[in-house]
Amino acid sequence: MTNAAMQGTYLGEGSGPRAWLLTTDHKRVAWLYLISLTGFFFLGGAMAVLMRIELATPAGDLVSDDGYNRLFSLHGIIMVWFFLVPSIPATLGNFLLPLMIGARDLAFPRLNLASWYVFIFGSLFALFSVVAGGVDTGWTFYTPLSTLYANGWVSTAAFGVFIVGFSTIMTGINFIVTVHTLRAPGLTWFRLPIFVWTLYATSLVMVLATPVLAASLILIVLERVFGIGIFNPDLGGAPLLFQHLFWFYSHPAVYIMILPGMGVVSEVLPCFSRRPLFGYKAVAISSMAIAVFGFLVWGHHMFVSGQSAYAGVVFSFLSFCVAIPSAIKVFNWSLTLRKGEISFETPMLYALFFLALFTFGGLAGLFLAALAVDVHLHDTYFVIAHFHYIMVGGMVTAYMAGLHFWWPKMTGRMYSETAGRIAATVTFVGFNLTFFPQYMLGFNGMPRRYHTYPPEFQFWHVLSSAGAVVLAVGYLMPLFYLGLSLFRGARAPDNPWHATGLEWQTSSPPPPHNFKTMPVVTRPAYAYDMKGLEHERFSPYREEAAE
Amino acid sequence: MSGTESVAFDTPQREQRADTLAMWVFIGSEAMLFGGIFLVFLIAHIDSGTAFAAASKHLSLPLGTFNTAVLITSSFTMALAHTLALQRRWRATVWALAATSLLGICFLVVKGIEYSREISEGLAPVLGLQFRYAGPDPKHAEFFFGLYFAMTSLHALHLIGGIIVIAGMIALWRTANPDNRLHRVEAIGLYWHFVDVVWVFMFPVLYLINR
Numbered sequence: 001m002t003n004a005a006m007q008g009t010y011l012g013e014g015s016g017p018r019a020w021l022l023t024t025d026h027k028r029v030a031w032l033y034l035i036s037l038t039g040f041f042f043l044g045g046a047m048a049v050l051m052r053i054e055l056a057t058p059a060g061d062l063v064s065d066d067g068y069n070r071l072f073s074l075h076g077i078i079m080v081w082f083f084l085v086p087s088i089p090a091t092l093g094n095f096l097l098p099l100m101i102g103a104r105d106l107a108f109p110r111l112n113l114a115s116w117y118v119f120i121f122g123s124l125f126a127l128f129s130v131v132a133g134g135v136d137t138g139w140t141f142y143t144p145l146s147t148l149y150a151n152g153w154v155s156t157a158a159f160g161v162f163i164v165g166f167s168t169i170m171t172g173i174n175f176i177v178t179v180h181t182l183r184a185p186g187l188t189w190f191r192l193p194i195f196v197w198t199l200y201a202t203s204l205v206m207v208l209a210t211p212v213l214a215a216s217l218i219l220i221v222l223e224r225v226f227g228i229g230i231f232n233p234d235l236g237g238a239p240l241l242f243q244h245l246f247w248f249y250s251h252p253a254v255y256i257m258i259l260p261g262m263g264v265v266s267e268v269l270p271c272f273s274r275r276p277l278f279g280y281k282a283v284a285i286s287s288m289a290i291a292v293f294g295f296l297v298w299g300h301h302m303f304v305s306g307q308s309a310y311a312g313v314v315f316s317f318l319s320f321c322v323a324i325p326s327a328i329k330v331f332n333w334s335l336t337l338r339k340g341e342i343s344f345e346t347p348m349l350y351a352l353f354f355l356a357l358f359t360f361g362g363l364a365g366l367f368l369a370a371l372a373v374d375v376h377l378h379d380t381y382f383v384i385a386h387f388h389y390i391m392v393g394g395m396v397t398a399y400m401a402g403l404h405f406w407w408p409k410m411t412g413r414m415y416s417e418t419a420g421r422i423a424a425t426v427t428f429v430g431f432n433l434t435f436f437p438q439y440m441l442g443f444n445g446m447p448r449r450y451h452t453y454p455p456e457f458q459f460w461h462v463l464s465s466a467g468a469v470v471l472a473v474g475y476l477m478p479l480f481y482l483g484l485s486l487f488r489g490a491r492a493p494d495n496p497w498h499a500t501g502l503e504w505q506t507s508s509p510p511p512p513h514n515f516k517t518m519p520v521v522t523r524p525a526y527a528y529d530m531k532g533l534e535h536e537r538f539s540p541y542r543e544e545a546a547e
Numbered sequence: 548m549s550g551t552e553s554v555a556f557d558t559p560q561r562e563q564r565a566d567t568l569a570m571w572v573f574i575g576s577e578a579m580l581f582g583g584i585f586l587v588f589l590i591a592h593i594d595s596g597t598a599f600a601a602a603s604k605h606l607s608l609p610l611g612t613f614n615t616a617v618l619i620t621s622s623f624t625m626a627l628a629h630t631l632a633l634q635r636r637w638r639a640t641v642w643a644l645a646a647t648s649l650l651g652i653c654f655l656v657v658k659g660i661e662y663s664r665e666i667s668e669g670l671a672p673v674l675g676l677q678f679r680y681a682g683p684d685p686k687h688a689e690f691f692f693g694l695y696f697a698m699t700s701l702h703a704l705h706l707i708g709g710i711i712v713i714a715g716m717i718a719l720w721r722t723a724n725p726d727n728r729l730h731r732v733e734a735i736g737l738y739w740h741f742v743d744v745v746w747v748f749m750f751p752v753l754y755l756i757n758r
Contacts, residue, residue, distance in 0.1 A: 024554075098555070105555040107565045173572045181565040182555055207572055211580035219587070219697065226673045228693035230587060235672070236598075236690030241590060245583055513554060 009412065009509040024109035025512060027410070030095035032116050037083055037091060038479075040123070044078035045475065047071050052434075052468035055461045060452045068451035069136035070152065076139025078130075081161045082123055084391055085253060088260035089171060089206075090119075092402045093199045095410060097175060099503035100193050102184025102521065104513040107177040115170035122163030129153035129160065138449065140250070143231035143242040147223050155224050162217040165210045168256075172206030175199055184502070186521035190281060193501055193525045197284045198263030201291040205252045205259075209295070213249035216242055243305055247298035255294040257391055258358075259287060261398030262329055265351045268401050269333050271499040272348035273340025276526040279332040286325030293322045303374045312371055319369035323362065330359055345497070346420030350401030353428045354394060361389025364439065379449075382442025385435045393431050400427070400478065407482065408496045412509040413489030419481040427474030433467025500527055552727065559726035563733070570734045574741045577705075581745050584701065588694050588752065598687030600757030602680075605670055606695070607661055611754045614657050615746065621650035622743045625736050632732040635725060640732065641717060647739065648713040651706050658703055662696075671696060695753055702749060705742045709735065 006012035010027045013019060020028060051071050054062040063071060094112065098105050106112050129135055135152040137145045146154045179200050183192070220242070222228045229235025231242045270277045277283060299307060299315030333355055342348070364386040367373050377383065408414055437460035442448075446457050453461065495504040506515050556562040592599050628643035665671050669679030672689045673696055680688050716731055723731065 103555055105553065107553060107555055108569065109553055109555065169573075169576055173569050173576070176572050177565050177569045178555070180568055181561060207576045208579050211576050212583040215580050215583035215587075218701070219584075222693075222697055226696075227675055228673055228697055229690065230591075230693060230697070234686075235693065236591070236595060236687040237693075238590070238594070241587060245587070248583070 006412070006509070008511055009507065010512045011412070011509050013512055022113075024105070024113050026094050026098055026106045026109065026112055027510065029112050029116055030091050030410075033086065033090040033094060033119070036116075036120065036123070037087055040078050040082040041475075044075050044083060045472065047075040047078070049468055049472055051075065052465040054451055055453075056465040058453050058455045058458055058461075063451065065451055066136065069449070070134030072449060073135045073138050073152075074130055077126060077135065077157060077161070079391075080139050080253075080257075081164055082126060084257045084395060085164075085168060086119065086171070087257070087395065088264065088399055088402060089175070089199060089202055089256075090115075092264065092399070092406060093175065093195075093202075093260060094171075096406060096503055097178060097196060097199055098182070099409075099506065099510060099514055100196050100501055101179065101182060101187055102502050102515065102519040103178065103182035104515070106174050107181060108174050111170050111174055115167040115174070118170065119164055119167040122160045122165075122167065125156045125160030125163060127160075129157040132156070140246060141217070141220060141242075142246075143220065143223075143239045146220055147231055150224075155221055158217045158220050162214055162221070165214050165217075168206045168210050172203040172210070175203040176207065179203075184519050184521050187502075190284065191521060191524050192284075193263075194266035194277065194280070194283055194287070195260070195263035198259045198266070198287045201287045202256050202259045205256050205291050205294060209249045209252040209256075212245060213253075216245035216249070219245075240302075240305060240307070243302055244298070247301045248295075251298040251301065252291075252294040254387070254390070255290055257395050259290060261354065261358075261395040262287065264398045264402035264405070265333065265354050266329075267499075267501065268347045268351040268405050269336050269355075270526045270528055271405075271497050272345060272351070273337050273342045274528050275336055275338075275340040276524075276528050277332070278335035278338075279328070280524070280526065282328050283332050286328045289325040290322065293318065293325070297322060300369055300374075303371060304378050316369055316371050320366065323366060323369075326362055330355065330362075344421070346415075346417060346424055347401045347405035347497075349421055349424040350397050350404060350427075353424065353431075354397040354401060357389055357393030357397060357428075357431065361386055361393055364389065377442060379447055380442035381438040381446045381448055384448050385438035385442060388435045388438070393435070397427070397431075400424070403478070403482075405497070406503070407485070408492030409503060409508050409510070411486060411489070412492050413485045414492050414496065415485035415489055416481045419477060423474055423477035423481070426470060426477065430467050430470030430472070430474045434464050434471050435467070437461070437463040437467070500525065559730075563726065563730040566730045566734050567737070570737045574737060577741060581701075581748075584698055585748065585752070588698065591690060591694060592756075595684070595687035595690065596757075598684035599691045601682045601684070602688035602691040603753060603757050605665075605668070605680075605682075606754050607664065608754055610657055610661050611750055614654050614661075615750050617650050617654045617657070618743050618746050621647045621654070622740055624650065625739045629732055629736045632729050637720075637725075637728065640728070641720060644713050644717060644732070648710045651710045651713075655703060655706060655710075658699065665692070698749060698753065702742070702745055705745070709739050709742055712738075 010025055020032065023029065054060065054068060132153050135154055135157045137150060137154060141154065141158055179196060219230045223230060223232060230237045231239050233239065266277055266283060297315055297319045299311055300319045303312050368377060368383065368386060404420055441457055441460045446453060492508045494508050502519055505519060551559055551562045553562060556565065624643050624646040628640050628647065631640040631643055666676065669677060670692050672678040672693050678689050682688060712735055716735065
């Protein structure tokens with residue numbers, strides 16, 4: 001990629017392994033993350049494909065029951081801890097946060113690089129446990145399955161997740177401090193792009209929830225290695241305690257996973273409908289509200305675990321409350337489209353698909369938050385379908401929207417628009433074909449985590465497996481046309497989508513320290529409706545030398 | 548960009564604000580870590596309070612009290628280091644930092660003595676050691692000692708981290724300019740006081756609450 005055209009950009013600053021592996025430039029660290037996370041995404045995806053092939057027939061003919069347990073455990077561990085949690089923050093967030101707020105870099109560039117090395121170190125432990133024989137506890141490491149009865153590499157897998165937690169906390173601290181201290185002159189809190197708001201909310205959750213996960217994983221490792229029986233009733237401990245600690249982190253963690261996706265969509269929808277984001281303040285505040293409510297609803301994972309019925313009622317009520325800020329966002333996004341000049345470029349297609357899939361998954365969440373219904377649906381495919389609609393249909397679709405939206409900025413190249421639109425549509429069709437049947441399966445009583453099933457479920461399982469193949473094609477396509485664009489793509493202009501964000505005011509790709517002259521912000525975000533500014537129609541910023 | 552460690556900042560003053568904020572955020576994160584563990588202890592205490600009360604009498608109150616005094620004194624010398632750094636009296640600052648880390652090491656030595664006493668008395672249910680306990684309800688007493696070792700060793704690890712950072716700061720002292728020195732002292736000072744405060748909660752919860 002390095003050639004004359006890249007001179008003066010961050011990509012022209014040397015191309016050897018040293019220049020990449022010892023970089024402290026946030027834009028290059030973002031690439032390190034992007035490449036490693038793509039590896040994990042396809043590793044976890046391959047496991048999902050194996051599971052879907054196994055489930056095409058009622059009998060267990062491809063893998064053994066124990067092998068199947070290991071497949072879904074590793075699929076979950078890799079996808080949740082090594083892809084979804086870091087996905088948008090560590091790649092797009094890392095690349096864009098300083099650009100969007102007019103800073104030269106993150107507040108702590110070396111800490112940022114260190115976080116990637118910690119991530120890789122932790123992921124080695126997890127990969128070791130994959131190669132050495134796997135884990136069969138599910139991604140949740142429930143005790144006593146992970147302590148008394150485990151027959152896999154639980155300690156190394158849990159330790160890997162524990163290490164990756166440090167990388168998450170480092171990123172969180174870096175983002176929070178950056179947003180507080182490095183905003184450009186004139187960039188007040190309520191002029192920040194929503195993507196920055198959601199990264200900020202995500203970082204708060206990362207910093208305050210991850211340590212509780214760390215505590216519970218330390219206690220598991222202490223129990224397995226040192227024999228301290230905190231979750232072992234034989235030694236006076238309580239297994240249910242683990243579920244409380246685990247979900248105290250892991251429920252907020254689902255908001256770590258979805259909030260940045262909401263931020264991406266809030267950037268893309270206004271740009272391709274040429275309208276300011278409807279209800280900017282409501283969207284910003286509801287991001288923070290989701291982060292706060294997220295800490296108060298962990299008990300809804302334990303409705304049938306024997307917690308008190310009164311606790312169940314409270315957690316159910318609070319879970320319904322989370323739907324309010326989420327619905328505020330969905331309505332505001334929809335109203336942004338109203339009377340807009342909508343065009344359907346690839347990022348916009350992904351963003352619209354996000355809107356549909358997130359709404360669909362979110363509504364299913366209300367079923368599960370209702371106590372009586374949850375007793376019927378708990379641990380069935382209904383739950384699988386619900387969180388895949390949010391995590392894959394929502395988060396991964398938003399990730400793809402963001403990747404296509406900012407790809408010209410990151411690489412200085414345009415990709416094939418036709419291929420992009422086809423891939424987005426194939427993904428949408430494949431996704432619904434894979435996961436909608438799982439709602440039906442779960443509603444009819446098919447439990448999760450079984451590799452054999454009664455023949456009457458086969459119709460829906462076959463549909464779902466067929467959908468998985470289509471979905472895999474949808475996810476593999478960008479690998480090729482985005483990869484090709486690096487070498488063959490047309491040069492990207494600085495602002496190909498005529499978007500308003502500060503990141504579009506610098507060159508594509510940006511220079512090493514982001515801006516040649518430091519920007520000063522004079523207008524709110526998403527000023528797509530400013531009149532009388534024809535010569536700078538989509539450029540609500542002026543550049544001035546920093547004082 | 549002169550005088551800043553990160554390219555992102557224009558002035559050392561803004562960088563120092565950022566460093567201090569980062570340390571506060573990190574302390575918030577650490578508070579959640581210890582908070583989780585304290586919560587586990589609290590729930591266990593509600594379930595088996597009498598067994599815990601009996602078991603906690605087997606801890607050494609004199610050594611625990613001595614260690615508390617040592618750690619609070621180390622917080623005093625750390626506060627002194629910060630005051631001296633604000634006055635730019637660098638030599639005295641280094642001495643105060645060295646005293647702080649020595650007091651930290653003293654705490655760890657006494658903790659080690661306590662651990663070895665408990666191990667020799669058979670009160671350590673870790674690493675497959677035989678747990679010998681004469682009092683009532685040995686099962687829950689074992690749980691108490693498990694928690695005791697988990698909590699105090701986690702605290703000791705944080706203290707060791709602090710001592711290593713102070714040692715590193717003293718080693719790099721000559722290469723740092725005055726602004727860097729000041730904000731490093733401020734950041735490690737915040738961390739040190741936090742680790743101290745954790746002990747101030749841990750001591751009564753483990754040693755005193757049932758006496």
